[in-house]
Amino acid sequence: MNPGRTLSTAARVLRQIRSDKRTIALMFGLPIVLIGLLAWVYADTGLFDQFGAALLGTFPLVVMFVVTSVAALRERTSGTLERLLSTPLGKADFILGYAVAFSLMAIVQGALVSWFAIVVCGLDVAGPTWLLVVVVMLSGLLGMALGLFASGFAQTEFQAVQFMPATVLPQFLLCGLLVPRDRMPAVLEAISNVLPLSYSVDAAKEVSVSADPAVASDFLIVGAWIIGALVLGSLTLRRRTP
Amino acid sequence: MTVDAVIEVEHLSVKRGGHVVLPDLSLTIERGSVVGLLGPSGGGKSTAIRSIVGVQRIESGTVTVLGLPAGHPELRHRVGYTTQSPSIYADLSVRDNVRYFARILGVANHREAADRAIETVDLTDHANRHARELSGGQLSRASLAAALVGDPEVLVLDEPTVGLDPVLRRDLWDMFRALADAGRTLLVSSHVMDEAVRCDRLLLLRSGRLIADDTLPDLLARTGAADAEGAFLALVEAGVS
Ligand SMILES: Nc1ncnc2c1ncn2[C@@H]1O[C@H](COP(=O)(O)OP(=O)(O)OP(=O)(O)O)[C@@H](O)[C@H]1O
Ligand SMILES: [Mg+2]
Secondary structure, three states, rough: HHHHHHHHHHHHHHHHOOOOHHHHHHHHHHHHHHHHHHHHHHOOOOOOHHHHHHHOHHHHHHHHHHHHHHHHHHHHHHHHHHOOOOOOHHHHHHHHHHHHHHHHEEEEEEEHHHHHHHHHOOOOOOOHHHHHHHHHHHHHHHHHHHHHHHHHOOOOHHHHHHHHHHHHHHHHHHHOOOOOOHHHHHHHHHHHOOOOHHHHHHHHHHHHHOOOOOOOHHHHHHHHHHHHHHHHHHHHOOOOOO | OOOEEEEEEEEEEEEEEEEEEEEEEEEEEOOOEEEEEOOOOOOOHHHHHHHHHEEEEEEEEEEEHHHHHHEOOOHHHHHHEOOOOOOOOOOEHHHHHHHHHHHHOOOHHHHHHHHHHHHHHOOOOHOOHHHHHOOOOHHHHHHHHHOOOOOOOOEEEEEEOOOOOHHHHHHHHHHHHHHOOOOOOOOOOOHHHHHHOOOOEEEEEEEOOOEEEEEEHHHHHHHHHOOOHHHHHHHHHOOOO
16 A cells, blocks of 8 residues: 555546546535425425434435446556556555545535535534534445445446446435334344444434433444445455456 | 567467467567567467567466567566557546556556557547547557657567558558657567568468568568468468478
């Protein structure tokens, strides 16, 4: 690993994103539009304060997953990855370069979406606002890490996009938003205890109801998943291919 | 074994997609030479090149570059490689592409080095254009610039002149010659037989087998043909293995 190579890779990835204005608009605009829609749907029910924060954490996951997995897959199919891996660039430099670039995007996205939910849609958050931003950002990072990992198993962009519902929807069903996790069948509860989205949603709920939220263990578990997925992602990179 | 062998392939065997592509390839390339790897489509040129660069999974045999096994970490900044289809980032400008590769390769003064490499492939006027806006030939030159920028000792180029007009092709071959004169070693694949004239030595690869490994004059003398294309056809028809 070499910080110079990692950072130039991150700068290169950011430059690529910058040249694609429509993707930037989708990355930042889509979660905002969805949160706005959600607030409107819940307008006369008072449920927005109950579910808003938790759902806030799921939209960036989806968006970051798709963007990262397609970007990384393109690198594999265009031959640039083969070329990069014939240079001194380390696999860790490659993965971390992507991670740094998309982390910056996730931070901006998390801040924007949280601001919109709280200020424009009037989401009531009992805990500190910055903690909610961290939750949303971590969820974006999780999407980034899972997307990078999943791209190792896709041969085409079609497949890469399909991996999104395959990884995200089951987690969404089991994360405790539809039915509280402790009221699920035991097997499903056990599965949901392992999946990372359960913990981002837990953290978001905690921040929205408690003035002094206990989220350290949630953050730890989500963080471990992010690191684990990045490590596994770097294992899918092969210098020699068939 | 030649003393100054830069690339040495011994009994290399490669399988791709369940088929044997290179059954038993052996060859040696000397320092300071421009060697042409020629042969029909599907003959195994790219596979041989990938093996030499160390990105191909091989079945058996040894590939040694600059005295080290192909793909050795120490070789990664000493061997420059261009893939057959231009591999640069379509959504970056030519300049940003070449600069990125310069930084990855740890080139000192990477900005100046990038501008020089772009100048060498005659793309200075297009340096600020996105790669996706380039023509096929411009794209492959941009890809070449990204390999040249590291000033590697060994250049392994997979069809770098495909789709270029005669003037540009001549200029590039002049540059390859100059690099070789400066002590660099080049292995250049092509299926344009008339480029054989510009090579110190020719390797003719057909169905994964080397059917000739000679200088052009020797090859012509041996086959009695008038040009490389004729020599190649003569060898194929004679069934030389
Ligand atoms: N990714 C791959 N998977 C399976 N088989 C492959 C793959 N790439 C090439 N082959 C096979 O290996 C053989 C040699 O291919 P190679 O690309 O080395 O030929 P080539 O001489 O470079 O041809 P061309 O001049 O068309 O580039 C061909 O029969 C091809 O079908
Ligand atoms: Mg080829």
